[in-house]
Amino acid sequence: MIKMVACSFYNTLIDKEDAIAMSTMLEIDKIRNKNIKFVVLTNRSINEVLYYNKDFPFIDYIISFNGNCILDVNKNKIIYKDYLNKSKIREILNKYKDRKIYLYSDNKILDRTNYTDFNIYKIEIELKKKDLKNLNSNYSVFKYRNKTYLEVNSNNNYIGMMKLLKSLGIAKEEVLLIIGNESEKGLINLIPNTYIIGNSPKSLKEMNVKKTSSNNFKGVEKVIKKI
DSSP, rough: OOEEEEEEEIIIOOTSSSOHHHHHHHHHHHHHTOOOEEEEEEEOOHHHHHHHGSOOOSHHHHHHHHHHGEETTTTTEEEEEEOOOHHHHHHHHHHHHHHTOOOOOOOEEETSSSSSSSSEEEEEEEEOGGTTTTTTTEEEEEEETTEEEEEEEEOOOHHHHHHHHHHHHHOGGGGGEEEEEEGGGGGTTTSSEEOOHHHHHHHHHTTEEOOOGGGGHEEEEEHHHHH
């Protein structure tokens, strides 16, 4: 029996117009009325997702910053957080001295000049082609508007998901997962019932897991209807 649906946010739940179809919202509402939790996964901040939840609440939990922060939306309470080690931050800043770098705190995006007074969840580095060689495999690389970025976190979505499942007493076999981003690839080995959205990166679509339509053709909604 499915007790939780977990879904990527960007490139998956929201379409190219940065919107969520009303019919999809209604399907999510149906499963939540059956006590099935709806969880959003994102590599961005909690507030970016909450913007979509204010008029038609549909989210129970948000796993943000690639698993480093979990919000219980209904209680408006952070139930897990893990910041980057200060020495790790200094190491990254020294390694990429001449690259554009963005440091993500709770409610701010900082640069290398003003981060020291804040706790940092994640660092994004805008890469050049020569940087793509010999990258640390523990970090994720993603493309956005023809630019390539490296994400540095203390954890990943795998850890965040395990923390949430343990706190709710839900088994991994009771989760339906829908993903579309490279940073969530590690979850495929954790959650047996996984779907890949049709507009996912090639590395995801080549994996031997179930597929659904793209985010522009209500791929998430089609999977939820199968419950």
